[in-house]
Amino acid sequence: MQQASHHIECDLLVVGGGINGAGIARDAAGRGLSVLLCEKDDLASHTSSASTKLIHGGLRYLEHYEFQLVRKALIEREVLLRAAPHIMWPLRFVMPHESSQRPAWMIRAGLLMYDLLARRELLPGSRGIDLRRHPAGAPLRAGFSRGFEYSDGWVDDARLVVLNAIDAADKGAKIMPRCRCETVERHADHWTAALRTADGRALTVRARALVNAAGPWAAQFLQASVRQQSNKALRLIKGSHIVVPRLFDHPYAYIFQNSDGRIVFAIPYEREFTLLGTTDLDYRGSLDQVAIEEGEVDYICGLANHYFEKRITPADVVWSYSGVRPLLEDESANASAVTRDYRLEFDAGDSHGKRAPLLSVFGGKITTFRKLAEEAVDRIAPALGNHRGAWTEHACLPGGDLYGERPANRSVLEFDRYVQDLQKLYSWLPAPLVARYARAYGTRIHLLLTGRTAPDQMGEEIAPGLFAAEVEYLVAHEWAATGADILWRRSKLGLHLERGVEPLLNAWIAARMPDLRRAAGAPCPAGANAGLSAPAKV
Known part of the structure; x- marks a missing residue:
């Protein structure tokens, strides 16, 4: 991916930071495409953090004769459980x-x-x-x-989105939450997009292809930004x-x-x-x-x-x-x-090469996001001269590699044993806190706790059970920027803490954000998931 101070070039611009956008960014980056994902709010701010939080086939869809959708989702259940046993069970x-x-x-x-x-x-x-x-x-x-x-x-639906974004960033994608796509213009061999960050910076992106994964805004984005009508209602x-x-x-x-x-x-x-x-x-x-x-x-x-x-x-x-x-x-x-199945609308341009490719995502459910992303990139990649095969079915999501790099039934069936081993390893921390970290971060707990061997090295206890070390990790590696990001999307600590914690946490982050951002640019510690991206660089 080529980048100047206000100009970025990439193969694929993905608009939308929900589960479908994050999943497509991950799959595409893993096939070697340069990817930029922009989202006008925080990752998983809307539909993708507001589900019933189930990985399921949809028993009731059988009554509507949606056998293909149910089968597709049922197959995905165990694929996903193995890929991320810390956030799914x-x-x-x-x-x-x-x-x-x-x-x-x-x-x-x-x-x-x-x-x-x-x-x-x-x-x-x-x-x-x-x-x-x-x-x-x-x-x-x-x-x-x-x-x-x-x-x-x-x-944990919101964490599922973040893990896909982390994996995409690990593979070279640029993830830009709080960055609105204001306009896009289609050319013969590329798209030009005008983006604006939360602090008002204007960015220009030149992308060889565009993915509209704006969720509820998908049709509106097509009409207002792309100035194109869809045949999907x-x-x-x-x-x-x-x-x-x-x-x-x-x-x-x-x-x-x-x-x-x-x-x-x-x-x-x-x-x-x-x-x-x-x-x-x-x-x-x-x-x-x-x-x-x-x-x-x-x-x-x-x-x-x-x-x-x-x-x-x-x-x-x-x-x-x-x-x-x-x-x-x-x-x-x-x-x-109404059907929960999805449709992908792919406009590969025309035979004369006068229009750059566009793919729009309509519908879908969280259980089938990985399959949707795979099918989407199967269509986009060849149009960009990339013919690498699908790969996500046999890959762990970040933190899911409890017993090796490949997804394993053991990781699901023996998760409690994994937690017990972590509690012994980090016996200087309260066992319930280690268990929460294990569920949220899986093997990335070692990155969170790198260099820390005693309670006083966890930093300030900003709220009961929420230490500075965790907040610093979430800002540096998971694009968290506000108290709501941390209390309601990266975790559900908001349910367990007093209501006044959120403004307190906002103030704590704001006072330290420059230092946290600088820390995010530092190299990852050896042996702690080397290669993590630093969202603060965006």
């Missing part, structure tokens, strides 16, 4: 059966199909259960005696979630059916809480100010109260979040029935 779901809903035979048949659609090495199959004896039956209201149990996976669907104090004390999650055909998940979350959601509503408001509505809170609480013995009210909600999913319009009357 298997989860067993319990579906209580209610006679007024779908008949038991239909549910059992659907679960058998779910089991058979993809090969499983890590996840056990489904089974019928007696809720009067099963641990998941205890928190439920009387009357639920029969149910079903099946497997899927859980993911997006339907914007808002999904909201609430977090309440823990409703049950066992490791199972629930999938609840509602009489309107929608479902709500209840998932153990951050040890002390239960995550409930989601809603599906057509959305026409501002994409920058998406928030839960009172009716959505009432809806989720009402469905939870239908199943759980312990009742909740809106007053019990400790946190909520909402995101807008850009789904492909398929004329479904019900928002929850």
Whole structure:
């Protein structure tokens, strides 16, 4: 990648720092293309941090006959679990059966199909259960005696985006959060883009190809910036979630059916809480100010109260979040029935070479991001004269190489042992803190703790359990720049700390940002994931 003070040249400009943009940047950089990714806000600021946080095939999509999508997602479940076992793990779901809903035979048949659609090495199959004896039956209201149990996976969605960006940067990509793409102009053999950073600097990018991965803004970006219409119509669907104090004390999650055909998940979350959601509503408001509505809170609480013995009210909600999913319009009357599959629209230019390539991403779900990125680069790379093959299926994400460089079942099945070994290695730190670091950073914990051998070397304890060492790491290596970045996207410490911590953390970072940025430019310590990029250089 060639760069002057205000001018950058690259093979591929990716607009959008959600999971699809980060995944495409990673895949392309790994094939040797020079890549620049720009995102107007923080990485994973919008849809990609507002999911139900599941790696799943989508059991309910079977009812809409989306067998190809379900199979594709089911195959990806275990690929992703092996690639990043620190931020993803298997989860067993319990579906209580209610006679007024779908008949038991239909549910059992659907679960058998779910089991058979993809090969499983890590996840056990489904089974019928007696809720009067099963641990998941205890928190439920009387009357639920029969149910079903099946497997899927859980993911820290915002960290998944960041890990893809880190891997892309490790392979030479330039990652630029808080950098807006203001205009693009198409030429015969390149694109010219005008970017503007948060501090007002103007940058010009000359790229051989452009990827529109702007998520909910994808159609708007095409029309306003590229001045091109798409034949793909997006339907914007808002999904909201609430977090309440823990409703049950066992490791199972629930999938609840509602009489309107929608479902709500209840998932153990951050040890002390239960995550409930989601809603599906057509959305026409501002994409920058998406928030839960009172009716959505009432809806989720009402469905939870239908199943759980312990009742909740809106007053019990400790946190909520909402995101807008850009789904492909398929004329479904019900928002929850709109397809979650994706489409890639590739304009390779014309036979006379008068237009540079453009690829736009429409739709998708977090489970299939890696496959989407692979297919996208399979289309883009040959147009740029690059014919290297796909590689991400057999590669760990940063921190996921617990037992070697290649993804391994052992990393998933023996993660607890890995944590115990880390707790012995770093016995000078509290065991719960090491366990949190292991879940967030995997093997990159060694980079975070390099050169530190005693508690007083962790720096100031800015808030309970949040030391200067971690904040410095997140600024230097994960593009964190604000308290919200750290408390709500790089972690979920915001749930556990007092509300006044965020402005305190903002002030702490602002006072030290020049020093943190200079530190980010220093070489990585030997043996601690050498080759890490320094986002502060951007």
